Amino acid sequence: MSIPLRGAQRKSFSNGKTVRLAEEFLAGEENALARAAAESFLNPSQPDHFSYNPWVLYGPTGVGKSLLAQGLLHQLQARDWSTLCIAGVDWAREYADAVETKSVGEMREKYQAYDYLLIEDLHEMAEKKPAQQELVLLIDALLDAGSRLWVTLLAPPTETRGFLPALASRLAEGLATPLRPPGPLVRKELLQRLATASKIKLSGPALATLVESTSGAPLELKQTLLAAAAAAHAAGETLSPAFLAQHLSAARAARRPSLRNITAKVSGRFQLKSSELKSATRRQAVVRARGVAMYIARQLTDKTLEEVGKHYGGRDHTTVLHACRRTEALLHEDPELQKLVEEIAIQLS
Structure with a gap:
């Protein structure tokens, strides 16, 4: 379902306003995809650029998502595009206030007027179902009007816990690109x-x-x-x-992290509860996450196999050793898992 726009015209991006990436953001080979995605997203009318909408930029805290997004936003403003940047939690709060004051219609008109809308840290809206439902309607309206939306997340939309399937689906219809730590x-x-x-x-x-x-x-x-x-x-x-x-x-x-911190960070990235990593379950998703947590614990702390096993549900040292070796083998087979483990280790250390 989309919100009808009264007398709205599809916005044109073929007026020669070419937007360049912020000079302050350095994109090496590890972030070549994010750089190309940003250039194409902001200059969709260029013949050598591919087109998509919305754009999701995701990655761990501190890799420069806000730096890149804000730099692009400033350049858009300098070229007279109407833009707005808002945090996901602030958008949800504004929607709740609009419901209370019966001014949802005015809020919709406000957000539909922008050429470019940036919502940062959208994952903070997880579990806020009414706000997510309204955001789905807004996304439909923005896309119908030819406006462009981009959001920042910690993980891809389909892997963000607490998102409604409809919201994850709308975001996944565009392009999701990772932003990685610098090489x-x-x-x-x-x-x-x-x-x-x-x-x-x-x-x-x-x-x-x-x-x-x-x-x-x-x-x-x-x-x-x-x-x-x-x-x-x-x-x-x-x-x-x-x-x-x-x-x-x-x-x-x-800076060595505690086992508790490792458990919390790993369970969060795997969309699980910390208690699940300590449980007796053999569910594959939990087994993999538990193995990653044990592997990182052995890499970043001075804890013994026995101490690690005790923390993760009283497992013996041979179980921990097997889990670490299995995880190490998986890292060689799965580049995405390797990158995830590297990102978690960076955040913890």
């Missing part, structure tokens, strides 16, 4: 820029050590660089490779 080349460029901006002297060998020893999102890279510089200053040392190696090793030891 080595982008990390090097980001660290060089951060060092210059913060007036931190960073030699080539020291930069190489940082690039090889870090794998996090841009914000994490900045925090790592600033913390290392502060530690070197306090110790009266320079940012040499030897000092950085020692500092980063100590920092990693201090």
Whole structure:
């Protein structure tokens, strides 16, 4: 069902307003798909671009979803497109207020007027069924009018727990692209820029050590660089490779996650409850998630096999060892699972 638009005309995007990606966002090979998707989404009339609508940009916290989205939004505004950015939870709250004040019609007219609508962190609307139902109607209206919608999520819409099937389906009719943590080349460029901006002297060998020893999102890279510089200053040392190696090793030891945190993060990404990973169930989805949790626990903590097994339902050390080996084998067979485990490990560490 779609909401009729009185006298609405399909919006034209063939007026020569070419939108470029924000210069501040660096997209390496690992994010080439997201870059191409953004360019095509914002310039659908270009003959060399593919067309789709809506666009879903998903990835773990801190990889730059908001940076990319906001940068694109600013460029659209500079070219006189009517745009709006709103958080999913704020949209749901506004809808609840509209229902209470009997002004849903006015709210619909407001949102249907935009050329581009960005809804950030739409996963925060999970379980808010009435708001999701209204959003499905709005999506239909926007697409009928030729407006363009894009949203940011932690995971693909079909894998986001708490979404109505109708909402997940509408979003899946467009294109969902992942945004991944920066690769080595982008990390090097980001660290060089951060060092210059913060007036931190960073030699080539020291930069190489940082690039090889870090794998996090841009914000994490900045925090790592600033913390290392502060530690070197306090110790009266320079940012040499030897000092950085020692500092980063100590920092990693201090950041080791707890088994509880690992369980919560893994269960969340697999759309399960933490209690399920500790249960006796042999359901395949739970077994895989439990194996991933045990594998990460062995990689990121100093817990023994016995300690890990005790946390996950009192399992013995041979069960934990088998689960870790099985998970490691799956990582070599399944690139998507490997990327998921890497993202979870980055977030935890």
